[in-house]
Amino acid sequence: MATESVDVVARLRAAGCVFAEDEARLLIEAAAETGVELDGLVARRVAGEPLEYLVGWAEFHGVRVGVTAGVFVPRQRTAFLVDEAVELARLVPGEPVVVDLCCGSGALGLAFATTLGEKGIAVELAAADIEPVAVECARRNLAALRAPVYEGDLFEPLPTTLRGRIDILLANTPYVPSEMIARMPPEARDHEPRTALDGGPDGLDIFRRVVAGARDWLAPGGHLLVESGAAQANTATAVLAEHGLGARVAESEEYYATVVIGTRAPR
Template sequence: MGTLTEVTVALRGAGCVFAEDEAALLLDAAADDRLRLDDLVARRVAGTPLEYLLGWVEFRGMRVGVRPGVFVPRQRTAFLVEQGLACVPDGTPGACVVDLCCGCGALGLTAATELRARGCDVELVAADVDPIAVECARENLAALNAPVFRGDLFDALPLDLRGRIDVLLANTPYVPSARVADLPPEARDHEPLVALDGGADGLDVFRQVAEGAAEWLAPGGTVLVETGTGQVDTACAVLVESGLTPRVEHSEEHHATVVLGTRAL
């Protein structure tokens, strides 16, 4: 197989919803190497995520590097970044942005890039518990000179950030443990479980982030986390218990829900 039509037919037969778009991307990635194309198509048909085959994912208009074993940022999570950007007025000097549970670093990369384009002087720091994610994020954030630390949530962060974070982006796992088996095979079989499984009600990691955010945020700083719509009430109650003022934003366009918790001034 070597034509767009042939590859599209093969992908469509494997259940790929956007078969023609994916076929064009695989043809481009193969760069006229027939053996490489055959390998890419075979792996895609077998269920390997497209982003792993390409080595990148497009997120908020930027190509962000990804690799096997790293969580692939979902397009709906662009709404979380959008809400984080709204927390920083244009021209803000010295805004501190942290991408916690950063994965490949897509949230921090796009947020800092867009804020700097708006004239904001941004200090970006990222962290993740997974070593593969940390290495991937370091590559993606190298151009921004942003450090990426490995460790469990706030334990990974330098102590001098305590009480200074203006925007805390935390793309925590929120799938209840009993529902992980229902995820699409691309996620269930290829992405790290630590990035998917949120515990009994999906909010175990969220609770840890909310508790820590109360002391790591600057006065007026905000933590932003994506959740499911059915988790909103519990998430807001957790934020209140942690001394933060909750707010919920929902996007029909992105099919996304973001819960925000702000520390008092």
């Protein structure tokens, strides 16, 4: 096994994998657990396939999230969005109503609900995504929480019983400008769904659509949290203000992350 591990590390390092030792360990464990040939897994990783697709999961905000091919891989920087949402949710009286929009694997909703659950706070959670493969992946990840996952475009598939009741709206919308997609790392550009990456000319097309509908779905005092690029934050806050939402920006040097927060005025 030691010789095998050294060989895998060498192949991964030669392919440019920065964390070759960690990736080698995970691939060896995945091969042993699933019965898939190790050499094949390594070859796919060397060819640029995301590690998370090969091992079947991603570590995110302290929880293991199942990930399948064709689903957006949760980024570690997005843990900052979850942290911000948790702090806001703790101010909500009673059981917060939460929706994970553009949910992908359901990672944000899962991490959010798990974190609050550890603090003794239950949540009413739902999620939605336009991609069928993402919906199925999220349903598996959120099954233990009995959280429904709806398939459709943004708010369209949500039940009307949620309208005007959402305390926390998590929306990890795509925010890469279209012309920048070609410059992304191959493992994202060539394997993840373009709908989860491409935010239009300035990266904020989907964000604008979410904001346009958010006020009707948020409860009085409810919050919309969206990750953005630092350079997009001023434009994003202006969009929030145009739609009658209070706007602020939260930034984290630790995560290299920017989160734009829109708040519906309380009654």
